[in-house]
Amino acid sequence: MIFDENIVSIIEPTRELSDLFEQIRIKISSLIPGAKIELIGSLAIPMKGKPEMDILIQTEDVEITQDKLSTINFSKGPIIEEEGFCKNRDYKILIELHIVPFNHKRIHKYKQLIKLLQENEKLKKSFEKLKLSYEGKSIKEYKVAKNLFMEENNLLN
Numbered sequence: 001m002i003f004d005e006n007i008v009s010i011i012e013p014t015r016e017l018s019d020l021f022e023q024i025r026i027k028i029s030s031l032i033p034g035a036k037i038e039l040i041g042s043l044a045i046p047m048k049g050k051p052e053m054d055i056l057i058q059t060e061d062v063e064i065t066q067d068k069l070s071t072i073n074f075s076k077g078p079i080i081e082e083e084g085f086c087k088n089r090d091y092k093i094l095i096e097l098h099i100v101p102f103n104h105k106r107i108h109k110y111k112q113l114i115k116l117l118q119e120n121e122k123l124k125k126s127f128e129k130l131k132l133s134y135e136g137k138s139i140k141e142y143k144v145a146k147n148l149f150m151e152e153n154n155l156l157n
Contacts, residue, residue: 003051005094008134008142013046017093021053024095028057031068035059040098040110045117048128052094056110058102065099081106113155123153 003009025037036058042049059065062084066076069086074097077085083106084099100106117124130149134142150156 003093006139008131008137008139009051010048010131010135011051011093012048013043017043017053020091020093021055024053024055027072028055028069031072032057032059032065035065036102040114044114045124047117047124048131050094050131051092052096053091055095055097056107057097057099058104058107059099060102062099062101069097069099116155126153 021039021043028035028037036056038044038056039054040056041052041054043053057065062079062082066074066079066084066086070076073090074086074088074095077087079085082101082104084097086097086099088095088097098106098110117127127149130145131142134145147156
């Protein structure tokens with residue numbers, strides 16, 4: 001990975017990243033038939049963001065899905081409240097998978113936030129401005145500011 005994960009850097013959404021998502025989606029679909037796979041995070045809106053691609057996978061079994069993904073170089077992360085995580089650093093950006101059972105409570109929250117930012121240009125620009133103001137600073141500082149922004153704008157519901 002060409003980015004330091006401890007320092008904030010911000011990238012623009014690009015066609016190349018959309019194509020990369022499609023390649024990864026196809027690879028995961030062939031490995032886990034029946035899974036529902038979609039972008040979440042900045043690239044789903046699309047808006048400026050950290051050099052990472054967040055992908056939501058809805059599946060029957062989170063642990064089995066993590067095991068299968070480890071065969072294509074995704075490292076297994078924790079499972080927290082039925083949401084499993086996997087990462088891959090083989091690409092120019094970090095690929096982070098959020099794996100949940102079908103109809104999990106987090107699905108609605110992810111989609112609600114994406115829709116809100118897609119429909120509210122002022123809020124989206126404000127969020128991008130916050131992100132850009134932390135470029136070159138520590139990721140810990142950024143996460144604190146991001147959470148505060150999310151709270152102040154009622155985006156954590």
